[in-house]
Amino acid sequence: MRRTAPTLALCLALAGPAACTAPDTEPPPAPAGLTAQAGSATTVHVMWEAAAERDGVTGYQVFEAGRLVRELPADKSMVDITGLTPQTAYAFTVRAEDAAGNLSGTGPAASATTPAATAEDRRAPTAPAAxxxxxxxxxxxxxxxxxxxxxxxxxxxxxxxxxxxxxxxxxxxxxxxxxxxxxxxxxxxxxxxxxxxxxxxxxxxxxxxxTPPASGDGPGTAPAEFTATASPGTVTLSWTAPDTGRETSEYELYVNGRPTTVIQFGAGAVPSGRAEHRIAVTEPAGTVWAVKLRARLPDGNWGAFSAERTVTLKA
CATH class of the missing domain: 2.60.40.10 (Immunoglobulins)
Structure with missing residues (x-):
C-alpha cells in the first residue's frame, strides 16, 4: 500500500511505528497519453504524460515490442529511440516505476513507421516562416x-x-x-x-x-515585453514592470541559465512602466548570452521569469 507523507505521519501518531511499516506493494498507474512519431529514417520520438506527484513515480521504462530499450528518471517524459531500421514499423509501451520497485502495467502501445533512408542528404529543411x-x-x-x-x-x-x-x-x-x-x-x-x-x-x-495565473493566484508577476539589444561594449535590457501593487525596485538577472546580478533602482528612480538597464560587457564579440529576469515581489519572494532573449555581443 502506498502511503503519502501526511497519511504516514497520522499513522505514526495514532498507532505507532510498528503498525506503519507495511511494505509498499501498490504499483503506480500506467503512463497515459503515449505517442510515437518517426523523426527520421532511424529514430522515433516517444512521449507520454508525466505522472502526478502523488503517484510516487521515480522512473520510466520504455519497451519496443516487449523489449526494454531505455530507462529514464521521473523528470523525463519523452525520449528519442535511435539506431532503428528505415521503413520499419515499431510499437512502443512505457511502464512507470516507484521507489519500492513496483512497476505499472502498460497502456495501449504507440506505433510508428520509420521512413525510407535518403543517401547523402545533407540539406536541411527551410525554417517554418511564421x-x-x-x-x-x-x-x-x-x-x-x-x-x-x-x-x-x-x-x-x-x-x-x-x-x-x-x-x-x-x-x-x-x-x-x-x-x-x-x-x-x-x-x-x-x-x-x-x-x-x-x-x-x-x-x-x-x-x-x-500562461495566466491559476485560480486565486492574483495578477501575473512576470516582467512583460522583455528585449535585449547588443551594441559595442553594452547590452541594453528593456521591459515593462509587472503590476505587483507597488513600485518594483529589484530585478534578478539570469545569463545562460545562472543568476548573475540583482538590478536595483534607487529611490526616486524606480520605473513604474517601461524600465531600462544597460550592462557593460567585456566578453569577446560573438559571445552569445541567453538572458531573462524576474522581479522582487512586495512579499520578498521572486516573481515569475520574463521571456528569455538571446543576444550576440558586439565588439
Missing part, C-alpha cells in the same frame, strides 16, 4: 506554424523552449497543443523542421506565450 501561440489555460498552450519545405521531404516538426526540445509532431501537422506548463510564466517557443536524414532547419520565429 509561428503563433496562445495560452489555453494556466498550464496549457497552443502553437501553430507555417509548413517548411525540404528536397527529400519534412518528416517531423520539433518544438523548442529555452533551447530544449520539448515536443515533436508529424510532417503533416502545423499546430499542436502543449500541456504541463506552469501558471503565470512566460514561455518562448520556436519550431524546427526535420527531414529523414535528421537534418534540422534553423529555428523559425520565436513566439512568447504567457
Amino acid at each position: 509561428t503563433t501561440g496562445r495560452a489555453t489555460g494556466p498550464r496549457a498552450a497552443g502553437l501553430s506554424w507555417s509548413a517548411a519545405t525540404d528536397d527529400t521531404g519534412v518528416t517531423a516538426y520539433d518544438v523548442y523552449q529555452g533551447g530544449v526540445r520539448i515536443h515533436t509532431v508529424g510532417p503533416g501537422e502545423t499546430s499542436t497543443a502543449l500541456s504541463g506548463l506552469r501558471p503565470d510564466t512566460v514561455y518562448t517557443f520556436t519550431v524546427r523542421a526535420r527531414d529523414g536524414a535528421d537534418n534540422s532547419s534553423p529555428d523559425g520565429p520565436a513566439v512568447d506565450v504567457t
Whole structure:
C-alpha cells in the first residue's frame, strides 16, 4: 500500500511505528497519453504524460515490442529511440516505476513507421516562416506554424523552449497543443523542421506565450515585453514592470541559465512602466548570452521569469 507523507505521519501518531511499516506493494498507474512519431529514417520520438506527484513515480521504462530499450528518471517524459531500421514499423509501451520497485502495467502501445533512408542528404529543411501561440489555460498552450519545405521531404516538426526540445509532431501537422506548463510564466517557443536524414532547419520565429495565473493566484508577476539589444561594449535590457501593487525596485538577472546580478533602482528612480538597464560587457564579440529576469515581489519572494532573449555581443 502506498502511503503519502501526511497519511504516514497520522499513522505514526495514532498507532505507532510498528503498525506503519507495511511494505509498499501498490504499483503506480500506467503512463497515459503515449505517442510515437518517426523523426527520421532511424529514430522515433516517444512521449507520454508525466505522472502526478502523488503517484510516487521515480522512473520510466520504455519497451519496443516487449523489449526494454531505455530507462529514464521521473523528470523525463519523452525520449528519442535511435539506431532503428528505415521503413520499419515499431510499437512502443512505457511502464512507470516507484521507489519500492513496483512497476505499472502498460497502456495501449504507440506505433510508428520509420521512413525510407535518403543517401547523402545533407540539406536541411527551410525554417517554418511564421509561428503563433496562445495560452489555453494556466498550464496549457497552443502553437501553430507555417509548413517548411525540404528536397527529400519534412518528416517531423520539433518544438523548442529555452533551447530544449520539448515536443515533436508529424510532417503533416502545423499546430499542436502543449500541456504541463506552469501558471503565470512566460514561455518562448520556436519550431524546427526535420527531414529523414535528421537534418534540422534553423529555428523559425520565436513566439512568447504567457500562461495566466491559476485560480486565486492574483495578477501575473512576470516582467512583460522583455528585449535585449547588443551594441559595442553594452547590452541594453528593456521591459515593462509587472503590476505587483507597488513600485518594483529589484530585478534578478539570469545569463545562460545562472543568476548573475540583482538590478536595483534607487529611490526616486524606480520605473513604474517601461524600465531600462544597460550592462557593460567585456566578453569577446560573438559571445552569445541567453538572458531573462524576474522581479522582487512586495512579499520578498521572486516573481515569475520574463521571456528569455538571446543576444550576440558586439565588439
